[in-house]
Amino acid sequence: MRERLARREFVRGALCAGMARMLPSFPPPDTLRAHAEARGLLVGCAVVPEKLRGEPIYAETVAEQENLLVAENAMKWQALHPAPHRYDFAPADTILAFADAHQQRVRGHNLCWHQALPDWFHSMVTKDNAKQVLTEHICTVAGHYAGRLHSWDVVNEAIEPKDGRPDGLRKSPWLMLLGPEYIDIAFRTARRADPKALLTYNDYGIELDTPEQTEKRRRVLDLVRGMKKRGVSIDAVGVQSHLTAGEQRPGNGLRDFVRELRKMDMQVFITELDVSDHKLQGAPAERDKLVGSLYGDYLRMMLAEPNVTAVLTWGITDKYTWLNHEHGRSDGQPQRPLPFDAEYHPMPAFYAMREAIDARRTT
Ligand code: G3I
Numbered sequence: 577m578r579e580r581l582a583r584r585e586f587v588r589g590a591l592c593a594g595m596a597r598m599l600p601s602f603p604p605p606d607t608l609r610a611h612a613e614a615r616g617l618l619v620g621c622a623v624v625p626e627k628l629r630g631e632p633i634y635a636e637t638v639a640e641q642e643n644l645l646v647a648e649n650a651m652k653w654q655a656l657h658p659a660p661h662r663y664d665f666a667p668a669d670t671i672l673a674f675a676d677a678h679q680q681r682v683r684g685h686n687l688c689w690h691q692a693l694p695d696w697f698h699s700m701v702t703k704d705n706a707k708q709v710l711t712e713h714i715c716t717v718a719g720h721y722a723g724r725l726h727s728w729d730v731v732n733e734a735i736e737p738k739d740g741r742p743d744g745l746r747k748s749p750w751l752m753l754l755g756p757e758y759i760d761i762a763f764r765t766a767r768r769a770d771p772k773a774l775l776t777y778n779d780y781g782i783e784l785d786t787p788e789q790t791e792k793r794r795r796v797l798d799l800v801r802g803m804k805k806r807g808v809s810i811d812a813v814g815v816q817s818h819l820t821a822g823e824q825r826p827g828n829g830l831r832d833f834v835r836e837l838r839k840m841d842m843q844v845f846i847t848e849l850d851v852s853d854h855k856l857q858g859a860p861a862e863r864d865k866l867v868g869s870l871y872g873d874y875l876r877m878m879l880a881e882p883n884v885t886a887v888l889t890w891g892i893t894d895k896y897t898w899l900n901h902e903h904g905r906s907d908g909q910p911q912r913p914l915p916f917d918a919e920y921h922p923m924p925a926f927y928a929m930r931e932a933i934d935a936r937r938t939t
Pocket of ligand 1: 648649652691692780816848898
């Protein structure tokens with residue numbers, strides 16, 4: 577027992593010091609990361625730089641379990657571009673340094689979105705300067721990380737059929753300022769600034785077979801087809817995958833969508849997976865089982881498709897899930913949507929992820 581504890585302390589010390597490659601068996605064989613690497617898959621989560629620096633068990637879990645990281649907030653405009661002529665890369669750079677120390681890849685999230693814009697944006701950006709502001713931001717940010725990122729979410733959540741436009745585009749500030757062309761501008765600029773990152777269109781609400789989500793998927797395919805026709809390079813679609821237990825499950829519509837993208841040579845990333853339990857009653861252990869079963873069904877279906885090459889959860893521990901802030905349970909109990917609970921114990925979702933990864937064909 578004393579030996580095991582001593583080894584654990586040694587491993588933790590080495591991980592925190594970024595010396596993973598010196599450890600005898602890294603990643604440990606029972607981790608998501610080890611199982612994914614055996615199958616050539618990327619598995620990851622959204623991270624918060626302050627926790628990587630300040631909470632050893634958080635850092636240790638992320639180092640052991642993941643080989644792909646994405647900033648939950650640290651690469652958004654609000655965080656990186658606090659004043660018109662000032663950028664602050666320090667917190668986001670922490671993620672890159674952590675990833676380098678633990679042989680992990682990093683995704684960028686995101687270069688163009690209707691949310692998380694800094695306050696100055698609304699008072700200073702006009703139709704006359706919007707193109708310059710957008711391209712300058714993308715050149716600076718994608719340029720800063722050029723050659724180091726696995727992929728960029730270049731445009732996030734640009735489609736919203738409910739907004740009632742004939743082209744299905746969201747009435748975002750970017751659309752109002754620049755028209756539909758803003759999407760091509762963003763992708764072309766990103767490609768120039770970082771020729772190596774896989775350029776991704778990322779969206780939510782495209783997982784289920786409801787009429788709304790079926791329509792949204794159709795619009796995403798139209799968008800990708802249109803971009804390809806216009807010679808705008810795009811490599812991947814991110815399916816966010818914020819799912820809810822106790823409602824309709826993803827099915828054939830999403831599977832066909834992934835296959836359609838494959839015909840266009842597009843990869844698919846599961847970019848923000850979590851399973852909200854706010855519709856479930858019962859004791860935590862019963863809810864956890866249902867959450868885990870949705871993880872398993874979903875990932876088995878998606879990972880059977882060869883162009884699905886990466887799976888990221890939106891956080892690693894229930895302790896910090898965004899769902900408690902935006903979709904709290906009506907009984908006031910905390911949500912349990914992620915692979916590790918608030919004390920960093922593996923949940924049924926963790927085991928379901930690992931089994932689904934194991935079921936992935938390697939050929
Ligand atoms: O950092 C400030 C802090 O200084 C301040 O005291 C506090 C007071 O509200 O706010 C903090 O900022 C919050 C930030 O999260 C960091 O915690 C923002 O208010 C809050 O709006 C922000 O929410 C994030 C949201 O995107 C909007 O950017 C969530 O954490 C993040 O999980 C969520 O992630 C999005 C993806 O980017 C896109 N897909 C959907 C997903 C979930 O909404």
